[in-house]
Amino acid sequence: MDILAIGLNHKTAPIEVREKIAFDGPKLEEAINILKGSRVVKESIILSTCNRVEIYAGVSDPDSGVEGIKGFLSDFHKVQKDLLDKSLYIHKGPEAIRHMYRVASSLDSMVVGEPQILGQLKDAYDAALKNKTTGIILNKLMRKSVSVAKRIRTETKIAESAVSISFAAVELARKIFDDLPTKSFMLIGAGEMAELAARHLINNGVRDVMVTNRTMARAEELALEFHGKVVPFENFARELLHTDIVLCSTGAPRYILVKDQVHKIMKERKQKQMFIIDISVPRNIDPKINDLDNVYLYDVDSLQGIVDTNVQERAKEAEKAEKIVDEEIGAFLKWQASLDATPTIVALRSKAEAIRKEELEKVLKKLGPLEEEKIKAIEYLTASIVNKLIHPPTAALKEENDNRDELIAAVKKLYGLNNDDS
Template structure:
């Protein structure tokens, strides 16, 4: 049994490559059924986002598993294998577990600490679960990964600070106003950044949008997108009186909002606070307007300074997060080791020996006159019975463990004999982690 992840991301492949291997939600079930039909693949989960496509599998052979995953991607998307392979990365075993936990904790994201990825991982797992493409290992692996992601979110401040210009603008707006609920934003211009900032403001409570642009039709189009109101460019100063937040990005070579404009607006607003976000280069808003009482104005450099400060804070939080993830990886690895046949057999023998010892001690107390030779005979007899009873289950466990889904038989053995998982501080390594067959010896205190 081998856990493998194969994928490509923003780190290894350009967008024109990533867009050729996407798995939209509506085709996931079909893709998963095809993937688990390959000879070496037992379980599978496909994670497909704008920045990454990753396939997590449980395979009975690592080399065959990797080969089957490459064949699957090539076959499903009709891609040439040699062109695909150069963009793929592979992780196996503990490194694959670590990778998933880092992904779920947003430590492998383009923006460290971004909040969306954990939900995307959950969606991918749920789709695989519904398609019956997961079983014992993947179910436990992903649920443990969710736990790791949740711990990172709750025990660190990795997602607390804004690390994009648009998010920084929202963060600053929240400092100006006690609440953004019910506030009105005016958009001057219609670029991508201005739209993104407006979207974040609306998601944080802003309810009214006024849009102006030198091309009135463009203003109308953007206003419809936000269920807002379009105003003609010549009238925007009069309408600015109703705005609590003003975002400007026009590309004009001169100030679009002058100090006189702002003085007029503040007089009409009776000095109620107003927040300007100038993301244009050259600047749209006269910086001297910030000298007016209750006028708060920030340009692109101010916002970038906030972003850089917050990035440093996230890096500090990421160091703590990495320690949490490492601990969770060790915890899962300890459980995974119990699915191997050797430790399960050792646990079974140990359990049987403990039962034999307790029962023998209990009954020998009722036979105080047995000689040492008779005690040894009874001891040998009970040991022989235990060994004969366990012989066939152990032989079959070893035999079935080599099959494609052999770990499922080991898990069944644990359930039938009520063998509980043992929590260990460190991942077992080699034979030293296995418990040897108990000695068939017995001593009773007379």
């Protein structure tokens, strides 16, 4: 059986095309069962996310499989094949295995190292299992994909450094404060990036949250979401006396916090450290504040610099990950090749066991009544002898070997298996 990976993603198709090919909700189960009835597709998994739609398949013939899957996508989504041809990538055999390993390990993701894709792939596999569309090949490939992804996360640092502004802000906060969950946090404004960073801080254990906004209703809404308290906008500067982390993102055309204000606040705080993140454009926090002792101010550009450095680091780690993928592809191909010998191995074991039982029965009749313990000892002895005798040919059949077909034929001839169903 050959393996295929056919699909499109954020690199090959714009959102306008991806949304036409997506399998969402009830569509997914319907599609799974239609594909299940295909003449050439013997096994299948459908992965559908906002960034990619892919079908992994075990097929009897690769060329027929490709045409069958393309026809299925065209018919199911009612899109022209020429539209698909412009966007689809097709991987066969070892390259299909490589693709699934890279997807599972997030090496093919928009953000290399992100963890969500592995969970999405597992969900796709669960749906396939539920509808009984996988077999020995894709079951093994999926399990190996998960283990490869875990190995890459263990042996590389591909997921350790922040590659978004919001994550970089939290990463800095963790470096400045060892005990982040004990620190207080104020969100000024309601920019999307600032809200995302606020969620990351809360996910990292910060619980003392204050929210301020020129629009009181918006402040109350965010305070409810973040389990924090509302601070009137005109009073937020006074609350900085009790704030360790400040995240600012407003639409103000001027500075809402200047150096002299913070200088006085720091005196009253007895120089207790303060971390300020200004994601506003134009900036809302006076950059001269960075001259003050124990105040750490970062704006969008300084955070972007951290992100750019981290992206470069992830790229280096991705090179290590690719080597792991190469190594694991070889292991899978070795296992897949061994499947050719499985019927012969099964036939050899069955024949050996049948002979053992037949001869054992003759001996036990000749010996007459025996204690149960002695019968078990003889059973164990005969089974052990048989296993040791057939182990060498069985091991040889499982090994990677360019002459596997000749070896299979030789074992069949030597052990009289040619007339068996093998």
